[in-house]
Amino acid sequence: MYDIKWIRENAEAFDNGLKRRGLESLSASLLALDDVRRSAIAKAQASQERRNALSKEIGKAMGQKDLARAEELKAEVAALKDSQPALEAEEKAAVARLEEQLAAIPNLPNADVPDGKDEHDNVVLHAHGEKPEEGGKRLVGVNQAKEHFELGEALGQMDFEAAAKLSGSRFVVLNRQIARLNRAIGQFMLDTHTEEHGYSEVNPPLLVNRDVMYGTAQLPKFEDDQFWALSGQYFDHGSLAELFIPDNLGAKDTAQLVRDSLLRAAKGLIPTAEVPLTNLVRETILSEEELPRRYTALTPCFRAEAGSAGRDTRGMLRQHQFEKVELVSITVPEKSKEEHERMLASAEAILKKLDLHYRVMTLCTGDMGFASQKTWDIEVWLPGQKTYREISSCSVCGDFQARRMNARYRPTEGGSPRFVHTLNGSGTAVGRALIAVMENYQNADGSISVPDVLVPYMRGVTKIEKTA
Structure with missing residues (x-):
């Protein structure tokens, strides 16, 4: 969300930022709408001021026993009063038109974000580890790595047909040890972020109202991507x-x-815990001493995937329901860059503990999310697909969401409250981590070894095998 006053004072910079996003210049049309809004406000204020002045004149006329003049002034007040609802409606409509236009504009990219059209223009920031070679140290005896759904179905512990009977496509039923492995991954992530990275655990609602969805910019642009409950x-x-x-x-x-x-x-089913966690500070004024606030939550997430027809139809990569450990930070503007780097390191630590090969990508302007100023994606290597797939996305949003939520803080040195900066990241997606573990720890006999850090969560189970 934008401050129209800032756009008026920085029209060229605003249009240049939109151009980097692949959008047309909008400052002129927005400022024209703002002129209409300001004119409507001015007319309503002038009318009210005139009524106030006339009221004083009526009192003066009455004091002077000039009843004719008083009646004349009363008639003008009555006419102004009758016209006031129309003026207020005009003002309200003008404000709504401007806010509607502003709400549909994505955040402007930071100066250090690479320009580009789509994911092909993203830039590698760095990588960790090496790709496991088939037949090598990790994939011992595996000559053709299988995809996760092939492994899961062969083990009899991943059932897409049963899920389709229950809920339709893009759902899965996990059974026995794979179900336990999925739970273990989520608990391991949550414990790591709370005990080692300083995030506070939250168990938020999964159903939220429209204002909350609007606050983190799921609305209005992505309304069809959400599930709604009545x-x-x-x-x-x-x-x-x-x-x-x-x-x-x-x-x-x-x-x-x-x-x-x-x-x-309706209430929306959360597409990510970013939505309720970030909105915990909505409509509040925090003290600077209370910042940063760092939240984490392990929740189910629900996405309609309205724009992904035909993509990743096999397996668990793109589901309507999945689990994710989310990281959210609320901080002062001067610390948001540092907090972004800290969040990325926290997400990377999970994959390092799982001993998975990954790379970090700086997303280009054409591939960033709507509310993001800058995003780093972590892409994990999947031997079965022989490609990298996103497993975490860490974004800094500046005050874009804070303005929509009216979330502010009071600086220590005094002065007017300022908008906080918000950040969010996956720490990480549980289902995609499960996929990565299954494909990277698969064995020649179709079993799956359990990473060392997860063995305690599996109560000592070190290998997932087919059971009778």
């Missing part, structure tokens, strides 16, 4: 009958009106 009361005849539907409205417009009304009443 209680049964909204579907009974009485509730739907309360909708005001004009008689001349066509079937298509009526359906849209009903949809919009139901969505306003």
